[in-house]
Amino acid sequence: MEMRTPWFTRDQWEELREFADDPEIRELSFERWQRMALIGEEAFQDGGMAVRRRYVDTRQLLAWCRDHGRRVDGEALCAFVVRDNPALLEKMQHVSFRLDEGTWS
Numbered sequence: 431m432e433m434r435t436p437w438f439t440r441d442q443w444e445e446l447r448e449f450a451d452d453p454e455i456r457e458l459s460f461e462r463w464q465r466m467a468l469i470g471e472e473a474f475q476d477g478g479m480a481v482r483r484r485y486v487d488t489r490q491l492l493a494w495c496r497d498h499g500r501r502v503d504g505e506a507l508c509a510f511v512v513r514d515n516p517a518l519l520e521k522m523q524h525v526s527f528r529l530d531e532g533t534w535s
Contacts, residue, residue: 435481
């Protein structure tokens, strides 16, 4: 099975932080987000999943959230990167990342 993870350039991450409704996103530096994303990728790979990074264009994400009546938060971000694959969207709804611990559950 393939797992898609959102991936950002530094500039895109900083733009996301500026517009995010989620305080956890706004408070994360690019370096901390990147470290946690790498931990998450490793956890998925250790669980036997293939991981594919999806580079996120923040402006496209913001437009998608607006068009779908979504807050700009981690849940919307996960939905955005799998929006073209309903089966993955269903599976990702049962996975969460604990920002305070840097772990997937």
